[in-house]
Amino acid sequence: MNTNQSKILVMVFITGLFLVSCNNNAVTEKSASNATEEIKGEEVAVLTDAPNVPPQITRDYATKVIVNLEVIEKVMKISDSTDYAFWTFGGKVPGKFIRVREGDLVDFTLINMPDSKVSHNIDLHAVNGPGGGAAVTNVAPGQSARFQFKAINPGLYVYHCATGPVGMHIANGMYGLIMVEPKSGMTKVDKEYYVMQGDFYTKGKFEAKGLQEFDQDKAVAEHPDYVLFNGRVRSSTGANAFPATVGETVRLYAGNGGPNLVSSFHVIGEIFDKVYVEGGDQVNTNVQTTLIPSGGSSIVEMKLQIPGVLNIVDHSIFRTFHKGALAQIKVTGNEDPAIFSKIK
Amino acid sequence: MSFAQRNAVIVAKKMHHIPMGYYKPFFVTKNNKPLKVTAFKMDEFAVTNVEFLEFVIANPAWRKTKVNKLFADTNYLRYWEHDIVIGKKNKNIYNSPVVDVSWFAAQAYCKWKNKRLPTVAEWELAGNAKPKNIKINSLTEYILGWYKKPNLFVLPNVKTTYQNEFGLYDMHGLIWEWTFNFNSFISNGDSRGNTQDEQKAFCAAGSINVADRTDYAGFLRFSYRGSLKGNYCIANLGFRCAK
Numbered sequence: 001m002n003t004n005q006s007k008i009l010v011m012v013f014i015t016g017l018f019l020v021s022c023n024n025n026a027v028t029e030k031s032a033s034n035a036t037e038e039i040k041g042e043e044v045a046v047l048t049d050a051p052n053v054p055p056q057i058t059r060d061y062a063t064k065v066i067v068n069l070e071v072i073e074k075v076m077k078i079s080d081s082t083d084y085a086f087w088t089f090g091g092k093v094p095g096k097f098i099r100v101r102e103g104d105l106v107d108f109t110l111i112n113m114p115d116s117k118v119s120h121n122i123d124l125h126a127v128n129g130p131g132g133g134a135a136v137t138n139v140a141p142g143q144s145a146r147f148q149f150k151a152i153n154p155g156l157y158v159y160h161c162a163t164g165p166v167g168m169h170i171a172n173g174m175y176g177l178i179m180v181e182p183k184s185g186m187t188k189v190d191k192e193y194y195v196m197q198g199d200f201y202t203k204g205k206f207e208a209k210g211l212q213e214f215d216q217d218k219a220v221a222e223h224p225d226y227v228l229f230n231g232r233v234r235s236s237t238g239a240n241a242f243p244a245t246v247g248e249t250v251r252l253y254a255g256n257g258g259p260n261l262v263s264s265f266h267v268i269g270e271i272f273d274k275v276y277v278e279g280g281d282q283v284n285t286n287v288q289t290t291l292i293p294s295g296g297s298s299i300v301e302m303k304l305q306i307p308g309v310l311n312i313v314d315h316s317i318f319r320t321f322h323k324g325a326l327a328q329i330k331v332t333g334n335e336d337p338a339i340f341s342k343i344k
Numbered sequence: 345m346s347f348a349q350r351n352a353v354i355v356a357k358k359m360h361h362i363p364m365g366y367y368k369p370f371f372v373t374k375n376n377k378p379l380k381v382t383a384f385k386m387d388e389f390a391v392t393n394v395e396f397l398e399f400v401i402a403n404p405a406w407r408k409t410k411v412n413k414l415f416a417d418t419n420y421l422r423y424w425e426h427d428i429v430i431g432k433k434n435k436n437i438y439n440s441p442v443v444d445v446s447w448f449a450a451q452a453y454c455k456w457k458n459k460r461l462p463t464v465a466e467w468e469l470a471g472n473a474k475p476k477n478i479k480i481n482s483l484t485e486y487i488l489g490w491y492k493k494p495n496l497f498v499l500p501n502v503k504t505t506y507q508n509e510f511g512l513y514d515m516h517g518l519i520w521e522w523t524f525n526f527n528s529f530i531s532n533g534d535s536r537g538n539t540q541d542e543q544k545a546f547c548a549a550g551s552i553n554v555a556d557r558t559d560y561a562g563f564l565r566f567s568y569r570g571s572l573k574g575n576y577c578i579a580n581l582g583f584r585c586a587k
Contacts (some may be wrong), residue, residue, distance in 0.1 A: 085492040114419070114579050117491050118564050119571035140571040141578050142419055163571075165563040213492050216560055 037062045037103040044068075047096035050230045051242055053192040053253055054099040057181050062103035069096060071112045071120045071139070071161075071174075075211065078200060078226060079233035079324070083211040086231070087120065087161070087172040093231025094196035094257060095159065095176025102154040102183045107146070108133065114142035119163055124149075125295070126157035126178045134162040154182035156279030156297040158255050167259050171201055171219050173231055175257030177297060182281075189301060190248035195327055196255040197263045197292065197314060198231065199224035206323060207233065222260040227319035229312065229327040236327035241309065246333025249273075249303045252312075258294030264315035265292050267302065267329070274301040289315050306340050307333045357395070359385040359587060360511040367465040379465050386462060386470050387584035389502040389513040390441035390521065391453060393430050399453050401428050406449055415448035419577040439501040441519045441582035447574040450522045450583040459585035461524040464569070466586055468562075471515040473508040483516070487561035490517040499580075516561070522583040526569040 042064035046054040072091045078084040089095025100106055110122050119140045123132035127149045130136070137145040161174035177196060201219040202212035206226060218225065230236055244250050256263045266289040275287045279297035284290075292298045304310075314325040335341070362385065366378040400406045400421075407427035408420055422444050425431025430438060445453075447461075454460050462470065472483070480486045505517040572581075 117493075117580060119568045121571075138567070138571040140568065140573075140576055141580065143571070143576060143578075164567045165560045168560055168563075213489060216488070 039064050039105050042066060042107075045098055045100065047090065047098060048194065049090065049092045049096065050094055050194040050196060051236060053097055053179075053194045056186060056188070056192075057099060057101045058185075059101055060183075060185075062101065062105070064105045064107055065100045067098055067106060067108045069098075069108070069110055069122070071110065071116060073113070073116045073118075077232055078202075078212070078228075079207045081207050081209050082202070082204070084200070084202065085172070085211070085213070087118075087169060087174050089122070089159070089161075089174060089176050093173035093175075093198065094194070094255065095174070097176065097194045097253070098159075098178040099181065100151050100178070101181050102151055104151045104180075105148060106151055107148045109144055109146045110137045110139055111144040112139040112141050116141040120161050120169065120174065121145075121163050122159055123162040124157060124159040124178055126151060126153070126155070126159070126180050128152055131162060132159070138163060151180045154180045154281070156180075156253055156255070156276070156299050158257065158295050158297055160257060160295070167219055168214060168216070170257060170259040171199070171214060173198065173200075173257075175255070177253055177255045179253060189251040191242070191244050191250045192253065193242045193250065193329075194253050195229050195236070195312065196231075196257055197227065197229055197261075197265075197325065198257040199259065199261045200226035200228065202226070219259065224261065224323060227261060227314060227323040227325040229325060233324040234326075236312075238328070241328035241330035244304055244329055244331050246304055246307055246331060246336070249301055250329060251299060251301045253297070253299055254292055255279075255297040256292040256294050260294060261314075261316070261319070262294055263292040265290050265298060265300070266313050266315040267300075268311040268313060269306070269308065270302045270304070270310050272300040272302055275299070304329075304331050304333075305336055307331045307335060358388040358511075360388055362386055362466070362470050362510055365469050367469045369465075381463075381465050381469050384462070384466055385587040386466070386510070386512060387459075387586070388511060390519060390582045390584045391450075392439050392502055393424075393434070393442045394438045396442040396445070396453065397428065397430060399456055403452070403456065406452060411449070413575075415575060416446040417575045417577050419444050419579075420446060420449070422577070436498055437501070440499040441502060441514075443499065443519060443579055443582045444577040445522075445582065446577050447522050447526065447572070449577075451524075453583075454585035457585055459587045461522055461583060462586035463525050464523045464528070467521065467523045468565075470510055470512055471508075473510045473512070473515075475506040476509050478506040484559055484561045487516045488564075491561070491564055520565075520568060520578070520581045522581065523569065526572055527574075 040061050040063055045065050045067045048054050069089055072088050075083050075085050086093055112120050119138055121134045121137040123134040127133050129149055133147055136147045139145045157178050159176055159178055161169035163169055201215045202225045203215050204212045254265055272287040275284045275290050276299035277284050290298050308331055310329040312327040313320040319325040364383045365381050367381050368378045409427055411420055451461055503513045505514045507513050508515055
C-alpha cells in the first residue's frame with residue numbers, strides 16, 4: 001500500500017467516525033427536544049381490537065394521552081373446536097392497539113380485573129424506564145397501577161406482560177402493539193390493519209377438542225401446537241378477511257408476541273412496496289418476506305393491483321399449513337391483464 | 345343473625361402438627377440456604393365466612409361499615425349483605441373460605457383466636473406436602489390447572505379439593521392465602537428484577553437463579569404475593585392461621 005492510499009484510507013476512516021458521531025448527535029438532540037416539547041391539553045386514547053387500528057393522528061403538537069388498559073383472564077376459542085384460558089390486555093388476543101404521537105406524555109393505568117386469578121404487569125417497549133413500566137405495575141386482581149412516560153422514540157413497539165413466569169404470561173396471549181407516530185406524521189394510506197403473530201402450547205394437539213391447558217414442557221422445548229395471527233385459527237380468513245380494493249394501498253401493523261418463534265412474514269401474491277424495518281425509521285422497498293422477531297414488529301405497505309385473496313403467512317411454512325398461521329386480505333375490483341393474466 | 349348462619353358455625357377447628365422441616369427458598373442467592381422451619385401447627389382448612397362472622401360480631405371495629413380504611417380497602421367483605429349478615433344470596437358459601445379480607449383483618453382474626461398468620465416458609469413447607477386422597481401426576485400441574493380456570497361464580501366450600509399428608513385441606517386449588525411476611529422478598533414490581541438483589545431472582549425469560557425453574561406454580565405465588573399490599577381485599581384471597 002503506498003502513502004497516498006494510506007492517506008485516503010485514513011481520510012475515509014476519519015470521515016466515517018465523523019458521520020457516526022453526527023448521527024449519534026442527531027438522535028440525542030431529537031430525544032432531548034422530545035423530552036422538552038410542551039404538552040398541550042389531554043385526550044383519552046382510542047384503543048382498538050385487531051384487526052382495527054385507531055385513526056391516524058392529525059395533531060401537530062404533543063399532548064397528554066390517557067390510556068386505561070384492563071387485564072382480563074378469559075376462556076375463548078383458540079380454534080373452532082378448542083377453548084383456551086387466555087390472559088389478555090383488553091379481552092382479546094392480541095391486546096388493544098395504542099396509538100400516540102412522538103413527544104406525547106402517556107398517562108397509563110393498568111387495571112387487573114377483580115376476578116383475575118393472578119397478578120400482571122406491563123412492559124411497553126416504547127418506554128424508556130425501568131422494565132418498560134413493569135417495575136411499577138405489578139397489579140394484584142382488583143387493583144390498578146398508574147405511571148407516566150414520554151414517548152420519545154417513534155416507531156411500532158410491542159408491549160407484553162412481564163410477571164413471572166414471564167414466558168407463561170406471554171404464551172397465554174399477553175401482548176399487543178403501541179404505535180408512536182413520528183412528529184412528521186405518517187403518509188396517508190387507504191387501509192390500515194393490525195395483525196399480530198403468537199405461538200401457543202397446549203396439552204392436546206392442534207385443534208384437539210374442549211378446553212386445552214397451557215403445556216409448559218412444550219413451551220420450554222419451543223414446540224408450539226399453534227402459530228396464529230390474532231389469537232385464533234381462522235381469526236382473519238373467509239368472511240373475516242381484511243377487505244380492500246384494487247388500487248388501494250394497505251398498511252399492516254405487524255407484530256410478533258412470540259413467546260418463542262421468529263416470523264418469516266410474507267403475503268402470497270403481493271410484494272411489500274415498503275417495509276419499515278423492525279418497526280423503526282429505516283424503510284426498505286420491494287421486499288418479499290420480512291423477519292419479525294419475537295417481541296418485535298414491522299410496518300409493511302403494499303399497493304394492490306389484482307383482485308383476489310391474498311394469504312398472509314409465516315413463510316416458515318409448516319406453521320401455516322399445520323399450525324394455523326394464516327390471515328387473508330380480500331381484494332375486490334377489476335382485473336388488470338397488463339399486470340397479470342393467464343395465457344391460454 | 346339468621347338461624348342458618350348460626351347453624352353453620354363450626355365450633356372447634358382442628359389444627360395439624362407440621363413437623364420441623366427445611367424450606368428451600370424459591371430464589372437462590374449467594375447467602376440463602378435451605379431455611380429451617382421449626383415445628384408448628386396449622387389450621388386444617390381456611391377460615392370460613394361463618395367463622396369470620398363470629399369474629400366481626402365480637403369485634404365491631406372489623407365490620408364492613410366500621411373498618412378503618414387504612415386497614416382494609418373498599419372491597420372488604422364486599423359480597424356480605426351487611427355488617428353481621430353474610431346474606432341469603434350467599435347461603436351456599438357460609439362454609440366457603442372468607443375472601444375479600446385484608447392482611448390486617450386476617451392478622452387480627454388469628455390474634456383473636458390466639459394464633460397468628462403462617463410465614464411464607466411455613467406456608468410453603470405445609471403446602472408442598474403431597475395430596476393423599478386424590479391421584480395426580482404432579483402438584484405443580486394440579487396447581488397450574490387451577491390458575492388456568494377462571495374463578496367460579498360461587499366459591500366452593502372448604503374441604504372440597506384435597507387433603508395433604510399433613511392433614512391440611514385445600515392448600516392449593518381453592519383460594520390464595522395470606523402469609524405473615526408476604527411482601528418480604530419481592531420489593532420490585534418487575535418480576536424480572538432490575539435491582540441488585542433481584543437480578544438473581546428472575547431474568548427476562550424466567551429463571552436462571554430460581555431453585556426449581558420448572559416450578560411455575562411457585563413463580564405465580566411469588567409474583568402474586570409481590571403484588572399485594574396489606575390493605576388489599578381480593579376476591580380469591582383468604583387465609584388460615586398457624587400457631
